[in-house]
Amino acid sequence: MRPEEYEGRRISIVGYAGDVYKHVFYLCDEKGKYWLRVQMDAEAGANVDDGSIPISKLQKGDKIIAEGVFVYNPENMRYELNLISLRGC
Numbered sequence: 001m002r003p004e005e006y007e008g009r010r011i012s013i014v015g016y017a018g019d020v021y022k023h024v025f026y027l028c029d030e031k032g033k034y035w036l037r038v039q040m041d042a043e044a045g046a047n048v049d050d051g052s053i054p055i056s057k058l059q060k061g062d063k064i065i066a067e068g069v070f071v072y073n074p075e076n077m078r079y080e081l082n083l084i085s086l087r088g089c
Contacts, residue, residue, distance in 0.1 A: 015029060066086055
């Protein structure tokens with residue numbers, strides 16, 4: 001897998017909610033081995049009116065589809081997803 005090929009692109013990922021906070025949650029695989037930090041995109045956050053689930057309603061273990069822009073965070077040296085839409089499976 002080459003994550004740099006997806007950097008800056010809008011993608012959808014199916015996974016499970018891991019740790020959930022007010023504006024951030026972690027999306028993980030079924031076994032909880034791989035985690036991806038997901039945060040609300042500031043620009044999209046004010047405009048989301050498409051039936052998306054708010055992060056505040058998310059519970060650990062929920063199976064979800066997260067759609068957003070895949071970005072690299074150089075400060076923390078990790079890839080993250082800037083959330084645009086969040087739906088249940």
